[in-house]
Amino acid sequence: MSASTNASENGLKQQGWTWFSQALTQHDTFSGYFQPLIQMLLPQWTTDAYRAQIVDVRDEMSDMYSLVLKPQTGLLDRIWPEFKAGQFIELMVEKEGRRTLRCFSISSSPAYYEKTGLIELSIRIQQKGRITPWIRQQLTIGSLVNISEAQGQFVLPESLLQGPSSEKLLLIAGGSGITPFRSMLQQVHSQHLKGSHALDIHLLYYSRDAQQVLFQQEFEQLEKDCAGLTISFLDSESDGFICSDHLQAYCSDYYQRTAFICGPSPMIQQARKVLAELEVAKDKIYFEFFGAAPLEIENSEQGVVLFQASDKSIVSEKDKTNTLLEQAEQQGLSPVSGCRIGVCHQCICKKKSGVVFNTRTQEYSDTGSEEIQLCISVAQGDVVLDL
Numbered sequence: 001m002s003a004s005t006n007a008s009e010n011g012l013k014q015q016g017w018t019w020f021s022q023a024l025t026q027h028d029t030f031s032g033y034f035q036p037l038i039q040m041l042l043p044q045w046t047t048d049a050y051r052a053q054i055v056d057v058r059d060e061m062s063d064m065y066s067l068v069l070k071p072q073t074g075l076l077d078r079i080w081p082e083f084k085a086g087q088f089i090e091l092m093v094e095k096e097g098r099r100t101l102r103c104f105s106i107s108s109s110p111a112y113y114e115k116t117g118l119i120e121l122s123i124r125i126q127q128k129g130r131i132t133p134w135i136r137q138q139l140t141i142g143s144l145v146n147i148s149e150a151q152g153q154f155v156l157p158e159s160l161l162q163g164p165s166s167e168k169l170l171l172i173a174g175g176s177g178i179t180p181f182r183s184m185l186q187q188v189h190s191q192h193l194k195g196s197h198a199l200d201i202h203l204l205y206y207s208r209d210a211q212q213v214l215f216q217q218e219f220e221q222l223e224k225d226c227a228g229l230t231i232s233f234l235d236s237e238s239d240g241f242i243c244s245d246h247l248q249a250y251c252s253d254y255y256q257r258t259a260f261i262c263g264p265s266p267m268i269q270q271a272r273k274v275l276a277e278l279e280v281a282k283d284k285i286y287f288e289f290f291g292a293a294p295l296e297i298e299n300s301e302q303g304v305v306l307f308q309a310s311d312k313s314i315v316s317e318k319d320k321t322n323t324l325l326e327q328a329e330q331q332g333l334s335p336v337s338g339c340r341i342g343v344c345h346q347c348i349c350k351k352k353s354g355v356v357f358n359t360r361t362q363e364y365s366d367t368g369s370e371e372i373q374l375c376i377s378v379a380q381g382d383v384v385l386d387l
């Protein structure tokens with residue numbers, strides 16, 4: 001028997017053993033037992049996500065690129081479910097042997113997916129970010145990634161998609177926060193072309209630099225094609241941030257409209273404040289943060305957070321607003337985490353007692369035992385965690 005036959009036999013044995021040991025130890029679903037075996041045939045196949053192939057990478061601006069993804073439809077692939085314009089997905093990549101996920105809005109429409117089987121993500125490179133520069137450098141056409149199903153409630157009102165509707169919209173976008181609106185407007189455009197119904201949508205689109213406006217030509221074309229769609233391009237350097245004067249000047253019937261806001265957190269906060277001052281009802285304002293929601297605690301309570309299983313504790317100081325995840329890490333603990341902004345639910349932990357403030361829902365918990373997300377929970381007084 002030759003040395004190479006021996007080596008390949010050993011390799012197969014090794015793969016078989018790896019599968020057997022992983023199958024016994026790492027899965028809690030039936031199909032999970034076969035995951036390592038299936039991965040030998042289909043790279044990136046997992047039981048908890050969908051495979052997608054990168055079919056194009058397009059530079060849109062100096063710090064922005066689009067990934068064109070084709071969710072896979074092979075015999076063993078789970079079929080990626082439908083999505084609504086405005087929703088986002090978690091993109092999971094393996095960097096240095098560690099699976100990391102990041103959230104991105106789908107910047108193309110459901111109509112485009114129906115026609116081509118493709119979806120697009122348009123991603124701003126965060127200068128000191130761990131993943132957005134890495135994806136641009138490392139992932140190329142043909143690379144396989146994992147994606148979640150689409151999530152989120154930041155979507156067009158059903159009434160607008162189903163037929164003639166009197167619903168008027170005000171969309172306010174800042175920078176890369178334009179991505180969910182591109183999906184929405186492409187969708188509305190495709191229905192408009194089918195001759196379905198009249199529209200009344202006004203988009204206020206703020207960019208940092210009037211020379212570099214993401215998808216400007218495409219939006220100008222959409223505006224030409226769709227009667228009832230108005231787009232105001234604003235340069236936040238020269239025009240300043242959103243204010244009541246802008247609303248009066250560009251969209252004076254703002255008070256009759258349902259508002260959707262997406263962009264950097266300070267811009268969203270400013271837009272919400274302006275609309276509140278103009279007495280627009282809270283239930284007519286929808287927003288999507290592209291990062292952690294800002295902390296809005298009026299009087300945070302001092303107390304001790306006890307990580308009971310690890311026998312460690314930390315004093316949370318009055319009016320200091322570290323999340324429980326940050327506090328656990330300060331104590332040298334490494335709880336499982338993913339997105340760190342309350343989306344992926346990987347950081348769920350049992351709170352045994354005490355009150356926590358949820359920075360995403362802006363609500364306080366009960367004092368009793370319940371599951372909480374560490375990355376968006378801030379202790380209010382004494383808290384005991386099963387960690």
Ligand SMILES: Cc1cc2nc3c(=O)[nH]c(=O)nc-3n(C[C@H](O)[C@H](O)[C@H](O)COP(=O)(O)OP(=O)(O)OC[C@H]3O[C@@H](n4cnc5c(N)ncnc54)[C@H](O)[C@@H]3O)c2cc1C
Nearest residue numbers: 102103104105122123124126128129130131132176179290
């Ligand atoms: C629902 C949702 C939808 C989104 N949709 C989009 C989208 O369509 N397009 C888009 O571009 N983004 C979108 N985002 C934002 C996107 O998820 C983040 O920009 C991305 O996760 C950043 O990943 P990263 O690993 O590159 O940055 P991270 O490493 O996670 O860093 C996050 C931020 O911290 C800063 N930072 C990190 N380390 C340091 C350091 N040492 N010193 C100083 N600063 C530092 C980074 O510059 C960055 O701004 C969305 C977010 C959410 C929640």
Ligand code: FES
Nearest residue numbers: 338339340345375
């Ligand atoms: S780490 Fe994703 S929800 Fe907390």
